[in-house]
Amino acid sequence: MENVVVLIVGAGPAGLATAACLTQFSIPYVIVEREDYSVSLWRNRAYNRLKLHLAKEFCELPHMSYPADAPTYIPKALFVKYLDDYMERFDIQLKYLTSVESSKYENDKKCWSSVARDMAKGTTMNFAAKFLVVASGENSAENIPDIPGLHSFSGEAIHSSRYKSGKSFSGKSVLVIGSGNSGMEIAYDLATHGANTLIVIQSPVQGSISKIMGNIVKFQSGDEIPFDAIVFATGYKSTANMWLKNGESMLNDNGLPTKEYPNHWKGENRLYCAGLARIGGIVADAKNIADDIKSVIGSMCG
Secondary structure, three states, X not given: OEEEEEEEEOOXXXXXXXXXXXXXXXXXXXXXXXXXXXXXXHHHOOOOOOEOOOOHHHOOOOOOOOOOOOOOOOEHHHHHHHHHHHHHHOOOOEEOOEEEEEEEEEOOOOEEEEEEEEOOOOEEEEEEEEEEEEXXXXXXXXXXXXXXXXXXXXXXXXXXXXXXXXXXXXOOEEEEXXXXXXXXXXXXXXXXXXXXXXXXXXXXHHHOXXXXXXXXXXXXXXXXXXXXXXXXXXXXXXXXXXXXXOOOOOEOOOOOEOOOOOOOOEOOOOEEEOOOOOOOOHHHHHHHHHHHHHHHHHHHHO
């Protein structure tokens, strides 16, 4: 059993920001990450032409600005470098390949008891933390709608997290499902690479597509169109509710906050979440969490 003051689950931007804010107060923490690298969504599950969809001043993490010559909209590679530099500046050390399987508050011990899997060694690790921060992100798992006949599709069907470039789709007919920022950018990227692209912009998806039969997609309008590939730009979902065993004071069954922004970040028994508001707010979350932990520790010592 490893006794820690703060356990942070997830090393995306929210987890890193929380770690940096705790460092400002000299509050010790342990941050665990299930992948073998930080910010896995940006580093390995984002398409090549991706840029931040907000201006850089709205996407900085606490206590460190972008370089003065950085473009207004930060491209993927520059954002990853910024995060790497951020980790170096605040000396953020991670426990990689550490997947939390369960976290439960122990009333008698007044701590969060967490069981994690060392994915490299196949062994179990146990943590006892006074404070628990859920920073595993709202983008933990791919969200693919249940479309009748999808399993029969004879072409290539991928989630946007596995899409890199339209180069390999040149000359093919591609259906993009989802019309958010990613869907629109991927559709544009496909078109610029010579793909014949159709994007589904109606919602819900199931209301636009009736079923899939081999390489034929049948729409509710009655149209039947053949496609070589389908890209699901249908977003992600949180998986925090799968391992957080008694966090109902903060998260719902979908692993998202029960309270509305800006009061979403704090639950009971020294439980917190960062980066789950679905409207940004990572900086505010990280600062609020660090301030609150500092206050609680101060009252304990007082």
